[in-house]
Amino acid sequence: MLVKKPERGKNLLIEHSDMRTRSLTGEDLGGRGFYTHDHADQTHGIDDLRAMVYARRERIKVWMDTATAQTLTKRFGYCFNQIGGSDYPSILEDNRINVPYGEITVTEQEAHSAPSPSGKFTGASTLGFRIGNVAYSSDISDLPEESESALRDLDVWVVDALRRTRTRRIFISKTLKMIEKVKPRRAILTNLHIDMDYETLTGELPENVCPAYDGMEFCESQQLTDICARIKSVALE
Structure with a gap:
């Protein structure tokens, strides 16, 4: 789900599924990302984000809980940390959701609650x-x-x-x-x-x-x- 906040900073995208199809809409999809869990249909568009990161010249900040992070940082480790000897930089910045039902501060202007x-x-x-x-x-x-x-x-x-x-x-x-x-x-x-x-x-x-x-x-x-x-x-x- 894409949440558009053009007047208050970057858009927010919940789940990174097939980003190739989504990119055809022309919307800004690269702002901030959130993961509900680690299943393939929620996350296997992560590799498609690389072109967006190169175009924006900044990594995408993503938020997830510890269980999801344990899977995704292993499955897509090269997206979170540049592999030694590789010319490809990391594209995602890992932010952890540690407090259930707390607020996530995404920008200085606004905060978003995560019932978890x-x-x-x-x-x-x-x-x-x-x-x-x-x-x-x-x-x-x-x-x-x-x-x-x-x-x-x-x-x-x-x-x-x-x-x-x-x-x-x-x-x-x-x-x-x-x-x-x-x-x-x-x-x-x-x-x-x-x-x-x-x-x-x-x-x-x-x-x-x-x-x-x-x-x-x-x-x-x-x-x-x-x-x-x-x-x-x-x-x-």
């Missing part, structure tokens, strides 16, 4: 991030009580709803129950499996909930009806 963990997946915790009144929770299977408190009074909650039927991962009926508990003004379902039909799902969801789609944009103050209308318009084109 936002959920658990196959025994491992994943981080959720709250930026202002917008929160992002991906690859979750449950929501700890502490996270519910950290997610109160949201304008928008972007939350995982992988499957229709019950699995180890999250499924739609459970996600909707979590939405009822957290009570965001709007909720956007993400990470949906390929067997979910957009129009069918849209017709089944409550008024304040809608499915996400690739390239979707929204503002904190934007009405949900406007978001859904834009999504429907794009889907029917």
